[in-house]
Amino acid sequence: MYQAQQTYLENEILQADPLELVRILYRAALEAVGKARGHVRNNEIRERSRQITKASEIINELTLSVNRERGGEIAANLVELYDYMQRLLVEANFHQTEAQLVEMEALLSTLLEAWENCVPVPPPAVAASGAMMPVSLSC
Numbered sequence: 001m002y003q004a005q006q007t008y009l010e011n012e013i014l015q016a017d018p019l020e021l022v023r024i025l026y027r028a029a030l031e032a033v034g035k036a037r038g039h040v041r042n043n044e045i046r047e048r049s050r051q052i053t054k055a056s057e058i059i060n061e062l063t064l065s066v067n068r069e070r071g072g073e074i075a076a077n078l079v080e081l082y083d084y085m086q087r088l089l090v091e092a093n094f095h096q097t098e099a100q101l102v103e104m105e106a107l108l109s110t111l112l113e114a115w116e117n118c119v120p121v122p123p124p125a126v127a128a129s130g131a132m133m134p135v136s137l138s139c
Contacts, residue, residue: 033055033101033105036092040092040101049093056086056090059086088104
């Protein structure tokens with residue numbers, strides 16, 4: 001069963017466009033944070049730490065994927081938000097409390113909702129020709 005899930009996830013990632021990859025990362029981070037909350041409640045230190053580390057690694061990947069040159073102020077704000085989220089994870093792990101994880105879930109849910117409402121919009125000339133070119137987003 002686990003192998004089938006891994007294969008499905010690998011195929012989903014390999015076939016995803018950049019927009020869908022961001023959505024996948026947000027969902028995975030939300031899942032890790034949710035599991036970490038459960039581990040905090042059950043006083044399962046190793047598992048909690050493992051899930052928080054997983055969420056932190058995902059946020060790091062999201063941070064590295066931000067195009068700061070093209071994104072302007074929005075990109076800068078997003079990087080600052082990711083930095084804040086990393087600090088929440090560190091605090092949650094250090095203090096072994098759930099409050100920071102609850103805030104983290106709220107932030108991730110809001111971001112995921114925004115990204116789920118984004119649709120790729122090809123430039124007019126590209127749309128007419130059907131050529132493969134970079135696209136912008138309409139959110």
